[in-house]
Structures are given as structure tokens and as C-alpha cells.
Amino acid sequence: MAQIISNFTQLQIFKNLWFNSYSTIPKLSEELSIDRSNISRNLRRLLKHHLIKTGTEKEKTEKVGRKASIIQINEDKGYFIGVTITENSSTAFLTNFRLKIIQENVVEENITVDNLANILIKTIRPFQSYFEKVICMAIAFPGEVDIEGKTPFFSKPLGLNESKKLNRIFQGKFQFPVYLENDANAGAMYHFFLNRNDHPSNLVYSLLAIHFNSDKIMGYLGNGIIINKQLYEGSNLFAGVSGEMFKILSASNKIYDLDSLKKQLKKITSIENELNNFINESSNVISNIINLYDPSVYILGGYIEIFPEKIQKKLIEEVKEKIVNFQARKHEIYVDKSLMRSAALGSCFSLINKFFNNLDVANKYLSKVV
Amino acid sequence: MAQIISNFTQLQIFKNLWFNSYSTIPKLSEELSIDRSNISRNLRRLLKHHLIKTGTEKEKTEKVGRKASIIQINEDKGYFIGVTITENSSTAFLTNFRLKIIQENVVEENITVDNLANILIKTIRPFQSYFEKVICMAIAFPGEVDIEGKTPFFSKPLGLNESKKLNRIFQGKFQFPVYLENDANAGAMYHFFLNRNDHPSNLVYSLLAIHFNSDKIMGYLGNGIIINKQLYEGSNLFAGVSGEMFKILSASNKIYDLDSLKKQLKKITSIENELNNFINESSNVISNIINLYDPSVYILGGYIEIFPEKIQKKLIEEVKEKIVNFQARKHEIYVDKSLMRSAALGSCFSLINKFFNNLDVANKYLSKVV
Numbered sequence: 001m002a003q004i005i006s007n008f009t010q011l012q013i014f015k016n017l018w019f020n021s022y023s024t025i026p027k028l029s030e031e032l033s034i035d036r037s038n039i040s041r042n043l044r045r046l047l048k049h050h051l052i053k054t055g056t057e058k059e060k061t062e063k064v065g066r067k068a069s070i071i072q073i074n075e076d077k078g079y080f081i082g083v084t085i086t087e088n089s090s091t092a093f094l095t096n097f098r099l100k101i102i103q104e105n106v107v108e109e110n111i112t113v114d115n116l117a118n119i120l121i122k123t124i125r126p127f128q129s130y131f132e133k134v135i136c137m138a139i140a141f142p143g144e145v146d147i148e149g150k151t152p153f154f155s156k157p158l159g160l161n162e163s164k165k166l167n168r169i170f171q172g173k174f175q176f177p178v179y180l181e182n183d184a185n186a187g188a189m190y191h192f193f194l195n196r197n198d199h200p201s202n203l204v205y206s207l208l209a210i211h212f213n214s215d216k217i218m219g220y221l222g223n224g225i226i227i228n229k230q231l232y233e234g235s236n237l238f239a240g241v242s243g244e245m246f247k248i249l250s251a252s253n254k255i256y257d258l259d260s261l262k263k264q265l266k267k268i269t270s271i272e273n274e275l276n277n278f279i280n281e282s283s284n285v286i287s288n289i290i291n292l293y294d295p296s297v298y299i300l301g302g303y304i305e306i307f308p309e310k311i312q313k314k315l316i317e318e319v320k321e322k323i324v325n326f327q328a329r330k331h332e333i334y335v336d337k338s339l340m341r342s343a344a345l346g347s348c349f350s351l352i353n354k355f356f357n358n359l360d361v362a363n364k365y366l367s368k369v370v
Numbered sequence: 371m372a373q374i375i376s377n378f379t380q381l382q383i384f385k386n387l388w389f390n391s392y393s394t395i396p397k398l399s400e401e402l403s404i405d406r407s408n409i410s411r412n413l414r415r416l417l418k419h420h421l422i423k424t425g426t427e428k429e430k431t432e433k434v435g436r437k438a439s440i441i442q443i444n445e446d447k448g449y450f451i452g453v454t455i456t457e458n459s460s461t462a463f464l465t466n467f468r469l470k471i472i473q474e475n476v477v478e479e480n481i482t483v484d485n486l487a488n489i490l491i492k493t494i495r496p497f498q499s500y501f502e503k504v505i506c507m508a509i510a511f512p513g514e515v516d517i518e519g520k521t522p523f524f525s526k527p528l529g530l531n532e533s534k535k536l537n538r539i540f541q542g543k544f545q546f547p548v549y550l551e552n553d554a555n556a557g558a559m560y561h562f563f564l565n566r567n568d569h570p571s572n573l574v575y576s577l578l579a580i581h582f583n584s585d586k587i588m589g590y591l592g593n594g595i596i597i598n599k600q601l602y603e604g605s606n607l608f609a610g611v612s613g614e615m616f617k618i619l620s621a622s623n624k625i626y627d628l629d630s631l632k633k634q635l636k637k638i639t640s641i642e643n644e645l646n647n648f649i650n651e652s653s654n655v656i657s658n659i660i661n662l663y664d665p666s667v668y669i670l671g672g673y674i675e676i677f678p679e680k681i682q683k684k685l686i687e688e689v690k691e692k693i694v695n696f697q698a699r700k701h702e703i704y705v706d707k708s709l710m711r712s713a714a715l716g717s718c719f720s721l722i723n724k725f726f727n728n729l730d731v732a733n734k735y736l737s738k739v740v
Contacts, residue, residue: 142693154695199724203604223662227597234664235572236699241661243694291611292593292662294604324516324613325524 004049004366005359009034010042015356017052017073018098022323024068043071049370050074073098078135078369081124081176082348084183084340085142086209086303087111087157088258090119091340094127097135099348103127106340108258113160114230118172134176135365138187138351142209142222144237149179149351157209176368181350183207183343184240185231187223189353190298190346191336202227202295204240205336206286207302207343210248212256217248219303223289224346231350242289244298246281249274262306275307279315286315287322294329301336301343374419379404380412385726387443388468394438396640413441419740420444435739443468448739449500451507451546452718453493454553454710456579456673457481457527458628460489461710464497467505469718473497476710478628480582483530487543504546505738508721510556510713512579512592514607519549519721524535527579528557551720553577553713555601557671558594559723560716561706572597572665574610576656577672577713580618580627587618589648589673591655594716600695601720612659616651618709619644620726632676645677649685656685659694664699671706671713 005011017023025043029036046052055070075096082099083092088110094103107123109115124137143155152160152169170178181189188205203226211218223240225232233239249255255264258317268274290298304312312335318325319333336342355362375381382402387393395413399406416422425440445466451464452469458480464473477493479485494507511526515583522530522539540548551559558575581588593610595602603609619625625634638644660668674682682705689703690696706712725732 154698159486197664228600230598232597235666235701236664236695238695238699239662239664241664243658243661243692279447288613288658289662291613294606294610294611296605322613324611325606325608328524329608330709331605 003359004051004363004370006045007042007284008359009038010045011359011362013039013042014051014073014362017071018352018356022055022072023068023326024070026068028071033198049366051077051366051370073339075100077133078350078366079127079130079133080348081127081134081137081142082344082346083120083123083137084140084186084343084347085111085116085120085158086183086340087142087287088210088212089278089340090123091344092120092123092127093344094124094130095345095348099345099352102130103344110257111158113155113158113169117160117170120170121173131175133369134181135368136177136351137174138179138181138347140183140340140347141180145180145182145232147237149151149181149354152180157211175360178363179347179351181347182222182224182233182237183347184222184224185233186224186346186350187299187301187336188226188346189231189349190342191297192226192229193349193353199229200226200291200297201229201296203297203299204289204293204295205299205301205342206242206289208282208300208304210258210261210303211245212261213251216250217255217261218245219248219278220245221282221285221289222302226295227293242285244281244285246278246285248278258303258306265307265311268311269310275311279311279318283315283318283322286319290319290331290333291322291324294331296331298331298333299336299342301338302340304335305337305339372571373729374421374733374740376415377406377412378729380415381726381729381732383409383412384416384421384443384732387441388722388726390436391440392425392440394440396438396588398441415636419736421447421736421740425426445470448505448736449503450721451494451497451504452510452534452714452716452720453490453507454510454556454713454717455481455486455512455528456553456710457512457583458580459710460493462490462493462497462716463711463714464494464500465715465718469722471715474498480524480627481528483525483528483539486528487540490540491543503739505545505735506549506721507544507547508551508556508717510553510710510717511550512553515550515552517607518604519551519724522550527581547735549717549721551717552592552594552603552607553717554592554594554605556594556716556720557669557706557713558596558716559601559719560712561667561669562596562599563719563723570596570665570667571599572663573669574659574663574665575669575671575712576612576659578652578670578674580628580631580673581615581629582631583621585623586621587631588615589618589652590615591652591659592672596665597663612655614651614655616648616655618648628673628676635677635681638678638681645681647679649688653685653688653692656689660689660701660703661694662690664701668701669706669712671702671708673709674705675707675709 080095089108091106143156184207205224206221221242420691423444450465459478461476512527554577576591591612
């Protein structure tokens with residue numbers, strides 16, 4: 001296969017343009033410390049493949065007083081699909097090349113390893129007119145995934161365990177490559193990259209997931225960890241596993257899925273009663289994570305957003321009370337309002353991150369649309 | 371002040387000799403990728419200051435068939451004192467330049483911020499004939515310490531809190547510099563460096579400390595964390611804080627200090643009874659740390675060694691049972707038999723590590739003995 005991006009300079013330029021909304025030759029030259037003629041030469045290759053485009057607008061450069069052509073990513077050159085799978089729902093986004101959302105679809109159904117592929121197909125069906133130009137489907141997966149993002153090798157929520165050897169669960173089902181990232185890692189990547197001017201050194205993102213038992217509704221956290229601006233996955237890819245589950249509510253015949261839980265939560269007005277146990281137990285787990293990791297940014301995401309705002313606030317307050325030396329710390333703690341969007345888009349960020357750090361990976365994915 | 375070590379090459383050579391027991395010019399040249407004449411030139415400066423010595427033994431070099439002079443650190447050029455402070459004891463080691471132990475002294479007394487300096491003086495008194503040649507006293511401190519190892523700014527166990535501003539607690543008390551490292555970090559550094567041929571990427575060392583209450587004896591863990599072969603201290607130096615305490619035994623009038631606790635523990639023969647609660651609660655805390663950090667090496671140290679072997683074993687077994695996906699992980703979990711030695715020597719390793727990475731730090735400390 002011929003190389004589409006033929007050297008690391010081209011990849012650097014492409015990355016710079018991806019993260020900034022636009023640039024110019026002088027700007028690229030300055031930011032990448034590469035001389036202008038070298039930038040120009042390498043831009044030609046990216047232009048040839050229509051990966052970038054030159055704008056009609058001009059930007060006045062400070063140094064020479066001339067106007068320089070604006071250069072941008074060709075955002076419609078290819079598309080991504082980002083998905084989050086939980087045991088209760090599948091949420092998919094169709095995005096353009098720069099991960100701007102074009103379409104969204106949610107399927108709320110109980111998911112296991114057996115119906116997973118079919119539910120995925122159902123979730124992304126509304127995007128099918130784009131399938132030909134989809135570069136990759138990135139899935140935020142509720143379980144451990146190998147380092148290449150190819151094989152899910154564990155998922156307690158979906159009932160997938162090592163012995164089943166379901167390595168090739170997605171094979172032959174889709175006309176584009178499938179990339180997997182652990183769901184909490186994906187959420188952490190999203191929040192890490194979101195603040196583009198100031199990526200926090202140490203960040204923890206927790207994804208609150210929900211498990212419906214016959215007698216009670218349980219919550220548990222998956223945790224994605226960034227340390228020194230890098231995803232930290234541990235020595236066995238298990239970093240961030242939080243073994244503890246906590247009761248959200250006792251089940252009744254009225255609450256058996258996400259939709260009925262949402263309705264029940266809307267009715268709850270008094271914090272002191274039904275959800276006190278949830279707040280107490282989940283704040284123990286969360287404060288423990290913050291105590292042990294001491295991140296500069298902690299984000300609680302996932303299904304926390306279906307709880308009333310009052311409960312969210314009370315939970316964060318209790319977390320803060322349980323943090324050792326709270327007053328002496330500088331950090332942000334907040335609730336992610338985006339439900340499963342962070343993880344779904346985060347899985348795309350995880351892929352893009354690998355893409356921009358490896359010429360072979362970049363060329364492999366681009367070959368789908370160039 | 372004139373530079374003792376005048377460039378980074380000299381520091382590299384010094385570091386290489388420190389970590390290996392001896393070397394030769396050809397070996398140094400190969401390992402550091404520096405040509406032999408450059409090695410020779412820089413060795414001269416280290417020889418001049420008697421920081422290194424050439425041995426009488428010769429080593430046959432493979433390449434040229436000649437014998438090469440052996441070069442070693444001058445181990446008696448200077449000495450270190452490494453100390454661990456807990457709320458119940460002060461343990462000090464006098465070591466030579468390569469951290470080989472020469473003398474040891476333990477003082478078992480309840481320690482607070484008020485008697486700390488005096489107890490330290492008492493603990494190191496047996497070493498006083500060496501004081502003139504002591505390069506530094508490194509203290510494994512039960513609390514948070516600033517990044518330069520100068521100021522303790524927190525110690526719940528010793529009753530030191532920020533508002534007291536006891537920055538200069540050691541000033542003027544000793545005729546050599548004092549360096550501080552958090553005790554658990556020190557222990558982690560010790561175990562990281564101990565395995566010199568294969569430093570584990572991710573390691574957690576927990577130091578079990580003991581707190582005597584009027585009605586019960588409590589245990590708690592300080593945790594030192596190595597991630598990607600670097601000490602991980604978090605965004606506010608609080609990484610590894612484990613907020614939870616656990617009951618070891620109910621107090622009686624017979625158990626009020628370390629010595630009486632040791633005697634009581636020796637009498638315990640049945641695991642099922644008195645220490646069940648301790649095993650259960652402490653294994654929760656430990657397994658949670660392993661679940662969240664997923665290290666390749668986990669070491670439980672500190673006062674765990676005063677418990678009967680049977681209890682230690684049972685505790686490790688319970689920890690393993692509580693680790694998520696235990697069978698799928700590759701890692702070592704073990705008990706550190708050295709009591710406070712790891713932390714005391716580890717504080718010296720922490721200092722040496724700073725020393726070898728910074729010319730100014732190296733020269734500052736060497737000026738004491740050169």
C-alpha cells in the first residue's frame with residue numbers, strides 16, 4: 001500500500017491543523033520549528049490527497065505585513081462513529097473528521113455479549129448513508145481492551161470473560177474498522193483533550209454505570225486515569241478498577257430499566273431519604289480515588305446526569321468532606337453533564353491520539369477514504 | 371563555591387560507579403557511550419577529589435585482551451544517616467557512601483512534633499564519631515514534604531499541621547544538612563532501586579503504621595507510588611493518601627505502646643479470633659489500592675513485620691481474593707520483612723536520586739566532605 005502521509009513532518013502539520021481550527025504557513029513554521037519551504041513542500045502532499053484545504057480568507061501575518069493563505073483540515077474528507085456501550089444502552093455519534101457531531105442515536109436496551117453486535121448495528125443504522133466514508137467506528141467499551149484497541153478481553157457488565165475468547169466479536173459485521181477503548185479511559189481522554197490550551201497533568205474521570213438486579217439497583221464506577229499527560233493503564237491494563245458496588249435504590253416492579261429509573265429519580269424530592277445510602281457509599285468510593293490519585297481534575301460522568309441536580313450537588317459536597325487535607329489541595333471536582341457523549345467521543349480521541357503518534361496507524365486509517 | 375563535579379559526564383560516571391560495584395574505563399565507555407579518552411579525562415577530576423579510587427585488581431577486557439584497572443567509588447569518603455520516624459519509634463542507620471549499613475539504633479518512644487528533634491538527636495547519638503563526615507541525614511517522614519525535601523508541611527501522626535508553620539523544625543540542631551522524604555515514598559524508592567537490574571515500572575509500597583488510642587489500637591497505611599519508573603506524588607503531593615484506619619486490637623491496660631503490642635501479638639495463636647477484623651479491613655484497603663493502581667509489584671511494609679507470620683500470610687491471601695480479575699494479572703505481592711529499614715534507607719535513595727540528576731545538588735552535598 002502506498003504511503004498517504006509520507007513522513008513525520010506531514011503528520012505533525014496534520015496534527016497541528018487538527019487541533020487548531022486553522023493555520024497559515026508562517027504560523028505552522030513557527031509552532032513546529034520547521035522552515036517555511038519545508039512546510040510548503042509537505043503541505044503539497046496533504047493537499048494532493050484533499051486531506052487539507054486552503055481557505056479563501058487571508059490572515060495578516062505580523063512579521064512581514066503580507067497576507068497569508070489560511071489552511072484547514074478538510075473536515076468532510078472522512079467521518080467517525082463514536083459509540084458508548086453500557087449494560088443498559090448504546091449511544092452513537094456520527095462526527096466529521098474533526099469530531100464535530102453530525103448525528104446522534106441512542107438505543108436503550110439491556111445489552112449482553114450475545115446481542116452486542118446486533119444492537120450496535122441498530123444504533124448506527126441512521127448513519128448508513130455515510131458508511132462509505134466512515135474511517136473507523138470507535139467504541140467506548142465497558143471492560144478491558146488490549147493496547148491496540150482490537151480485542152475486548154474482559155467485560156463483567158456484558159458477561160464477556162476471557163475463557164469465551166470472543167476476540168473476533170465484531171469481525172465481518174461492519175464495512176469499516178472497529179477500534180475499542182475502555183469506556184472510562186475514553187471519557188478521561190475526552191476531558192483531557194477538551195481543554196486544549198491547558199491539558200491537565202493528572203486527571204481522573206469516573207463513569208457511573210448502573211446494574212439492575214432483581215432486588216436492587218446498583219451503581220459502580222469505571223475510572224479513567226491520566227498521569228503526567230498520559231493515559232495510565234497499569235501493569236495489566238486494569239488500572240482504575242474499583243471493585244466496590246453501591247446500592248442506588250431498592251428495586252420495585254416499577255424500576256427495571258434505565259427509563260423507569262429516570263422516571264423514579266425525577267419523583268424524588270427529599271434527599272434525606274431514599275438516596276442517602278447511595279450518596280454515602282458512592283462518596284466513599286470517589287473520595288478514596290481522589291485521596292489515592294490526588295489528581296488536579298476529577299470528573300464524575302456517566303449516568304450521574306440522570307440524578308436530580310440537588311443529589312449531584314449533595315454527592316459532590318460529601319466527596320469533598322471525605323478528602324484528606326481538602327483545604328490544602330488545588331483541584332477541580334465537577335459533574336460531567338454530557339451523559340455518554342464524553343466516552344463516545346473520547347473513544348475517537350483515543351484513536352486520533354494513536355493516529356497522530358504513528359505514521360503507520362495514520363496511513364492505515366486514511367487508506368479507507370483517500 | 372568551586373564546582374567539585376564540573377560537568378554532567380563526571381556525574382554520569384559517578385552514578386554508574388555508584389550503582390555497579392566497580393567498573394573499568396572500557397566498560398564505562400561502552401555503557402555510557404562516551405569515548406575512552408573522554409572517560410579518562412573526567413575520571414581524573416573524580417580521582418583528584420578522592421571520590422573514586424582505582425583498585426589493585428585488574429579485569430581482563432574482552433575486546434583487546436589487555437587488563438584494565440578497576441575503578442570504584444571511595445565508599446568511605448562520606449557517610450549518610452537514614453532515619454524513619456513513626457508515632458511510636460525512631461529508627462536510624464549510619465551508612466557508608468554506597469548506603470551499606472555500618473550501625474543501627476532504634477528508640478521506641480511516642481513521638482510528637484514537640485519532642486521530634488530531641489528524639490532524633492538521641493537516636494543518632496551512637497553515630498557521633500562519624501558526624502564530621504556525614505554528608506546528609508535523610509529522614510523518612512510520616513507526612514507530606516515539599517518537593518525539595520526541606521519542609522515538612524503536614525503530619526497528622528506527629529500533630530504537625532500547616533498552621534503551625536514549623537518549617538524550620540530541624541534548623542540549627544544538626545551539623546549536617548537534613549533531607550526529608552515522605553516515609554511511604556522512601557520505602558517505594560528503596561524497593562524500586564533494590565532490584566537494580568530490573569526496576570519495576572509500576573510499584574506500590576504501603577507502610578503500615580500504628581496508632582494507640584485510649585480504647586483501641588488502630589492501623590493505617592501510607593502508600594508510596596512509582597509509575598513509569600518515576601515517583602508519583604500527585605498534583606498536590608498527596609498521592610497515596612489512604613483515608614481509612616482499621617482496628618488492630620481493642621486496647622487493654624496492658625497494651626499502650628509498640629513493645630507491649632509486640633508481646634501481645636506473640637501470644638496470639640488463633641487467627642480466627644482477635645485479628646479477623648484487622649485482616650478483613652486492612653485487606654479491603656490494600657486490595658482497593660491494588661485494584662486502582664494495578665502495579666506490577668506491591669509490597670506491604672512497616673509494622674506488618676511485628677505480626678505473626680501466619681497472620682501475614684492470611685492477610686495476603688485475603689488481599690488476593692479481593693483483587694478484581696486476580697487470575698488475569700501478572701504481579702508480585704509480598705511482605706517486606708525489614709520493618710523500618712526500607713523507609714530509612716529509602717530516604718537516602720531518594721536523596722541520591724536527586725543528587726545524580728542534578729549537578730548543583732550533587733556539588734552542594736559533596737562540599738560537606740570534599
